[in-house]
Amino acid sequence: MRKNLIASVAFLLAGSTAALAQSATDGKVKIGILNDQSGVYADFGGKSSVEAAKMAVEDFGGKVLGVPVEIVDADHQNKPDIASNIARQWYDTEQVDAIMELTTSSVALAVQAIAKEKKKIDIVTGAATTDLTGKACSPYGFHWAYDTHALAVGTGGALVKQGGDSWFFLTADYAFGYSLEQQTTDYVKASGGTVVGGVRHPLSTQDFSSFLLQAQSSGAKVIGLANAGLDTSNAIKQAAEFGITQGGQHLAALLFTLAEVHGLGLEAAQGLTLTEGYYWNRDDESRAFAKKFFARTGKMPNMIHTGTYSAVTQYLKAVQKAGTDETEAVAKTLHEMPVDDVFGRGGTVGANGRMIHDMYLLQVKKPADSKEPWDYFNVLATIPGKEAYIDPAKSGCDLVK
The missing domain is CATH 3.40.50.2300 (Response regulator)
Structure with missing residues (x-):
């Protein structure tokens, strides 16, 4: 009797374990x-x-x-x-x-x-x-x-409010760049600003000189960098060689993260305004x-x-x-x-x-203000998720009723 009971319990446990594993379609x-x-x-x-x-x-x-x-x-x-x-x-x-x-x-x-x-x-x-x-x-x-809308609302919106009401875009020549330029353009114009021109560059280009000269000669108050990663870092480095910011124009790094700031260094990145969805020292x-x-x-x-x-x-x-x-x-x-x-x-x-969550408007610290390694940002503002992202009903997605 006892052996039968033990066997029955073991059978049930084995069955329940198998059923649990089967709920993952291939066992993993x-x-x-x-x-x-x-x-x-x-x-x-x-x-x-x-x-x-x-x-x-x-x-x-x-x-x-x-x-x-x-x-x-x-x-x-x-x-x-x-x-x-x-x-x-x-x-x-x-x-x-x-x-x-x-x-x-x-x-x-x-x-x-x-x-x-x-x-x-x-x-x-x-x-x-x-x-x-x-x-x-x-x-x-x-x-x-x-996404590009959240970046436009954050970085683009902040710079327009600070008086950066004329823009020229230096844009990565593929879907991401187009989207970021368009979203920022829409936001700049809605805020009373103007876009005076733009130029597109290949992904992973090494030489930004001709593109930066066009941006410099445009006279725009803000040069919007609608690119990311090493493209943005290289554009910022080469802009310094042309004396663009010293001449009074502002660089807007529309997609720039902690990783790129670290690679560029505080000396070169100080003062940049950017938007992220997370900051480690928050x-x-x-x-x-x-x-x-x-x-x-x-x-x-x-x-x-x-x-x-x-x-x-x-x-x-x-x-x-x-x-x-x-x-x-x-x-x-x-x-x-x-x-x-x-x-x-x-x-x-x-x-x-679309996962809707708060975003953070950040400014890169001056080297003297950084208290420890990787302490790179001042949090200027929290952007509520409903402001940062497009209302799903207005997104153009055919799944939204």
């Missing part, structure tokens, strides 16, 4: 981090985003629904065709459940289209174009850390996360790194709550769940997949 949950790991955006996200994703998995306990969580990663080299091939292979043959990070807007748009076709989750933290939650939105696509919780991140990477995190940590964490929470890693159920749960973590405090996800 696999997340791919696809980004630039060797090019112009390698410091912007890169391998540090991979570490942030691994931190999220470890902090979650390494498992969800009783099965292991695996992180894989690859370098898309900022090329949509390479990214598309990797995404298809991951989704079709390597049982990847979700792809995240996706720095470079052209890449993110390409991969989101594939994810939509395959009915798989993608969560973008590295790319900026609002098209991801606008005309190219997907029921399985989410945009997490920031409060005790942010500092605690940053300390753990620094121990792994040797650097403090920017909004891409911390946004990736948040996206992975929220995805695992959604799988746990849904009781499955099946795409439709997880996507529905991601739309319903509030976001409350070290990155997205009080965040919500709109019907278009």
Whole structure:
């Protein structure tokens, strides 16, 4: 009798364990981090985003629904065709459940289209174009850390208020640059400013001299740098050689993060106004996360790194709550769940997949004002999420009723 009872209990436990594992469709949950790991955006996200994703998995306990969580990663080299091939292979043959990070807007748009076709989750933290939650939105696509509208409202709005009412744009010649220029243009004009011209440059160009001379000769009060990563850093360095800021023009680094400030140095970056969704030295919780991140990477995190940590964490929470890693159920749960973590405090996800959270208007400190390593920013203002992001109903996404 006792042996039969023990056997029955063991059978039931085995059955419940098997049922739990079966709720993850292939006995594991696999997340791919696809980004630039060797090019112009390698410091912007890169391998540090991979570490942030691994931190999220470890902090979650390494498992969800009783099965292991695996992180894989690859370098898309900022090329949509390479990214598309990797995404298809991951989704079709390597049982990847979700792809995240996706720095470079052209890449993110390409991969989101594939994810939509395959009915798989993608969560973008590295790319900026609002098209991801606008005309190219997907029921399985989410945009997490920031976008071009939030940058325009933050940096563009601040400079117009400070008297920078005439602009000339130096723009990266691909989807991200176009979106950032257009969003900032709209905001500048709505605030009473004017745009006197602009020029586009190739991604990863080394020589900005001809572009900067055009900007200088325009007489615009503000030269808007609608680019990112090393492109922005190189433009700022070369602008100093031309004496542009000494001549009275202001450089607006429309997408510039802690990583690029560190690479450029406070001496060159001091006084720049920028917008991020996270700052490591904001409060005790942010500092605690940053300390753990620094121990792994040797650097403090920017909004891409911390946004990736948040996206992975929220995805695992959604799988746990849904009781499955099946795409439709997880996507529905991601739309319903509030976001409350070290990155997205009080965040919500709109019907278009846009995660709405506060942004921060920051100014780079003078070297003498920096109290410790990586202490680079003064927080000028908090921009409420509803001001920073486009109302989902006005986003152009056909999923919003």
